[in-house]
Amino acid sequence: MLLDVLHGIFLLRYAGTTPQRFGAALELMMVSMMVSVTTRDKKTLTASGLAKKLRMPRSNVDRHLKRLMEEGAVRVVKRRYCADLDLLDGFITREILDRNIDLIEQCVKELKRLRVSLHNTLA
Known part of the structure; x- marks a missing residue:
């Protein structure tokens, strides 16, 4: 059930720009969600912190963060990644x-x- 909810949100969020590989799409969703949660909780993390928390290679996290920043969903403040929660709310x-x-x-x-x-x- 939770996966269905997240999948629906993900499809709306990345309509037309979803990565070709399932693993990459899942990683992108995980990075996006982690940045959103840490922003909401006012406990933003660096790229290294996100990689450790997600148990994901730092290079993969960097690639996904770059994409999220290009889309305007994420920005960097004092080396920490923050989500644009207003933008993300628009998908619900x-x-x-x-x-x-x-x-x-x-x-x-x-x-x-x-x-x-x-x-x-x-x-």
Whole structure:
């Protein structure tokens, strides 16, 4: 479910410019998300810090950061990478939000059903 949510956001964010290889696309998404989260938490990281946190080669992180900066999604402030959260917020529409809320509600129902089933099995 979470992957579906992230995938939907990623497809909107990088429509028409998604990397050709799945691994590169996944790395780009991870770097973008990590920069966004650290910016939101006001704990921005350097390229080395991002590479360590993501357990990714520094050269790959640098390549993805360069691309994100070219697109205006990321900027550097005192050697630390910050996301343009306003730009990223523009990719979340009411329709996407509603669809994701529906997915989460479905998952909650399924987890409750599984909990009852598991409880009955163990009892």
